[in-house]
Every structure is written in C-alpha cells, then in structure tokens.
Amino acid sequence: AAGVIQSPRHLIKEKRETATLKCYPIPRHDTVYWYQQGPGQDPQFLISFYEKMQSDKGSIPDRFSAQQFSDYHSELNMSSLELGDSALYFCASSLGVQTREQYFGPGTRLTVT
Amino acid sequence: AQKVTQAQTEISVVEKEDVTLDCVYETRDTTYYLFWYKQPPSGELVFLIRRNSFDEQNEISGRYSWNFQKSTSSFNFTITASQVVDSAVYFCALSEVRGNDMRFGAGTRLTVKP
Numbered sequence: 001a002a003g004v005i006q007s008p009r010h011l012i013k014e015k016r017e018t019a020t021l022k023c024y025p026i027p028r029h030d031t032v033y034w035y036q037q038g039p040g041q042d043p044q045f046l047i048s049f050y051e052k053m054q055s056d057k058g059s060i061p062d063r064f065s066a067q068q069f070s071d072y073h074s075e076l077n078m079s080s081l082e083l084g085d086s087a088l089y090f091c092a093s094s095l096g097v098q099t100r101e102q103y104f105g106p107g108t109r110l111t112v113t
Numbered sequence: 114a115q116k117v118t119q120a121q122t123e124i125s126v127v128e129k130e131d132v133t134l135d136c137v138y139e140t141r142d143t144t145y146y147l148f149w150y151k152q153p154p155s156g157e158l159v160f161l162i163r164r165n166s167f168d169e170q171n172e173i174s175g176r177y178s179w180n181f182q183k184s185t186s187s188f189n190f191t192i193t194a195s196q197v198v199d200s201a202v203y204f205c206a207l208s209e210v211r212g213n214d215m216r217f218g219a220g221t222r223l224t225v226k227p
Contacts, residue, residue, distance in 0.1 A: 033214070033215070035215075041219075042204060042217035042218060042219050042220050043158070043204070043215075043217050044217075045214035045215060045216070048214065056214055058214050088156060090158060092158075101160070101163050102148075102160070102215060103160060104150070104157065104158035104159075104160070105157075106156070106157045107156055107157060107158075109156070
C-alpha cells in the first residue's frame, strides 16, 4: 500500500540558510500534519492542513511557513535556520480530520551546522 | 490542556518475557482518541492502534494487547513473549476532538535482549 512520502530524507544546511521539506500524502488523504522531533524528544505538532486550508497551528516558529497545494502535497518552508532546528521532521496524513488516524511518513532528518 | 505521561523512560527485558508499557493521559474533553506508535531505530513512526474514548473494550492483536481504562485515565500496552525486533521507542499519544494535533508522551525505550 502507498505510504506517505517525504523528501528529502536527509538535509544538511548551514545557519541562516533556508530549507524546504516536501510531503506527499497517502492517495485520497486530504489532511496533512507536520511534526518536529528533536533528539531524544517526542514529536511536537507544528501545523496541519485540511483541504488546502490551515486547520490547526501548534508550536511552529514564525520563521517557518507551510502550505498545502491543490494535489494535497504539502511543503514546509524554513528560513533563517538555527542550530536548534536540527531535528527529524515528520509529515502525517489522514482522510479528513475526524478519523484521527494519522499515518506518518519516514521523516526528513534536518541537520543545521 | 491535554497531557500524556509515560513514566517509564526505559525498560529492558529478556526475550520471551512479557512487558507492559504504561500510559496515563489528561484531558478535559469527553471525546478523544488515544494512540500507540512504535519508533524503531530507523526512525519512522509506525501506527499500532487507535482507540476512541467511547470504546473501552480491550484489544488484542497477535502478541500485542491494549488495556484502556477511563476510570484511571490509562491506556497501557502489553507485549507478550517479547522479541528482539520489538526493541524500539514506543509513544502513547492523545488527540482531542476540538483540535487536530496529537500530543505525544515522552516515549518509553524498550530493549529486548536475546
């Protein structure tokens, strides 16, 4: 079965650079969520989109922005990167927001040097 | 505010032992969802189970079983006859109906030794 696809899987950036992470949800899933997991931490919710509209917002820094496109894929844009942004970034998708059954992608490991 | 507590930071067992991972949650909502995810060393999050607040039936799936008790706000996870491949970090998570986010516990690192 098709799963959530995230690209790239690994990314190395320098401080103050920008990064764009991409997420392709499971086919027919219309809801996308972004999470950030720091080293040794639990995943923290950043933001979610339902039918291309932002549906909820968590602890997403102002330097980050995200959107969901007409084909339901989503991109997380990160600017002025800081060392503390080094983390595993997960995208999850679900069919609607009511099911709450979020399927996670493999994650993008971002390293900021 | 929603909160998930996994008091066991690390557990180490020997293969074939049974092990229970504890999860206690807090929420003001009457409708909510509870989850367990497995995160193996490779890093991906593997969905194990979802339970809604109105369904207190315990569930068994192979060697995995879950005990949901609303009276104690607990959703514990038991692995029977553990195997080395069960070694991973296990996260319990809570999602309230009002919001779309999922609140994770701190995770329990399970090590199963041969």
